[in-house]
Amino acid sequence: IGANGTSSSTKSQYDPNFTDNVIKATGPKANKRLAQLMPGLVRHLHDFCRENEVTVEEWSQSVEFLNECGRMSDDKRNEGQLFWDILGVESLVDEITYKVAADSGEKPTTTAILGPFWRPNAPIYPMGSSTILKDQGGDVTHMHGSVTDFTTGKPITNAEIDIWHTAPNGLYEQQDPEQPDMNLRGRFYTPDSGDYDFYCLRPTPYPIPFDGPAGKFLKLLDRHPMRPAHIHFIISAKGYKPVVTQIFDRRDEWLGNDSVFAVKDSLVVDFAPKQGDEKAGFDLKYDFKLVAV
Ligand code: MBD
Ligand code: FE
Structure with missing residues (x-):
């Protein structure tokens, strides 16, 4: 079941416009390089989550993982x-x-x-x-x-x-x-x-x-x-x-x-x-x- 909406039972969770909407939110005065990078980044991230059916629980773990990395870092540890x-x-x-x-x-x-x-x-x-x-x-x-x-x-x-x-x-x-x-x-x-x-x-x-x-x-x-x-x-x-x-x-x-x-x-x-x-x-x-x- 993919973003193309071929599965009728999950269609609503995989709104084909969702990813485009996030990409389109970037404004005209955005940082040039970021504006160039965002479409690919958002598309890959969203596809990754859809393809792997990432759950809220798993996503929370990734948030905690990144926060833990930050908490652990100082001038001696990166x-x-x-x-x-x-x-x-x-x-x-x-x-x-x-x-x-x-x-x-x-x-x-x-x-x-x-x-x-x-x-x-x-x-x-x-x-x-x-x-x-x-x-x-x-x-x-x-x-x-x-x-x-x-x-x-x-x-x-x-x-x-x-x-x-x-x-x-x-x-x-x-x-x-x-x-x-x-x-x-x-x-x-x-x-x-x-x-x-x-x-x-x-x-x-x-x-x-x-x-x-x-x-x-x-x-x-x-x-x-x-x-x-x-x-x-x-x-x-x-x-x-x-x-x-x-x-x-x-x-x-x-x-x-x-x-x-x-x-x-x-x-x-x-x-x-x-x-x-x-x-x-x-x-x-x-x-x-x-x-x-
Ligand atoms: C190291 O010592 C190192 O050289 C690199 C590239 C990553 C982790 C530890
Ligand atoms: Fe080294």
Whole structure:
């Protein structure tokens, strides 16, 4: 039985004009983008409810779910974002927003989702320093490479590399009272050579926070909350499109099974054992390639 009114017994509940009336309620001075989005949004939502015969009881649960997400969120917890993440929506809009036209051969650095744990104003460190503010174990890694212009291949000077990742206990610094403020975060600026290097940790796979509504949702879907080990970056430079991205450890067991669907092949990297560096047991080379605006 559908919106086309073919079922005589339910016709009145499925007035074919109902959805159009809601869409037509938008006024002539409406926000342009919203006015463009509303017809599709209302049509999909209404069709969804009709097709699934959503009840008042179920709809109330969805209201409560959204309210719970809001109540749970503050500057350290972004439950709304987590919810969209487990539905793959942040990954989808990331790709829609940042996809690059050129699809053959070598590509500029691919984007990946920001996630809920970036913080502004991470400490600025000189090249070669470490983001590790407290010894909590883990595999110290010397990460290095270059930031170049994808088209010309020329080094980019004064590019900002903003990095953040979890501690070996699987927690970001703001989730964990035992970690110093801004632990495992930092910003680095490239010199004329465009080269960078710093010390960080080989990341650990970890569960997205699952003690809230997003976690309940995962459980109801018989899904796990794990993300493969990853390091987050924002690479930005004057005259270039900023790249929000993540890199992933090829050895990670969750690589093909990310709870927020963010893994892309070109972002999978190899941590190599490193000899002769008393500070680091692993070496990681990764080159960032930016596209001019
Ligand atoms: C994370 O650490 C993350 O990076 C993303 C994208 C979503 C949830 C938790
Ligand atoms: Fe993350």
